[in-house]
Amino acid sequence: MPAAADDRYLRYAVARLAAYRNVWWSMANEWDFMGEKRDADWDRYFRIVQEYDPYQHLRSIHNGRRWYD
16 A cells, blocks of 8 residues: 555554553564565554554564564
8 A cells, every 4th residue: 555545544543443441553463574664664653653542552563584673
């Protein structure tokens, strides 16, 4: 998906699910195996979730080979 569509979908998901107390945002499983996404994309996704989740639920990402920092 284009970046604008990714961002819009992520904002929608956060708006729908953030009200639940048992939410944990796992951004990806083996994020580094997704060759079409760059580190800047993952940074942007985390910023969106941080900005739009009023309850600041736990955020994580799972690696395969490389660490995300």
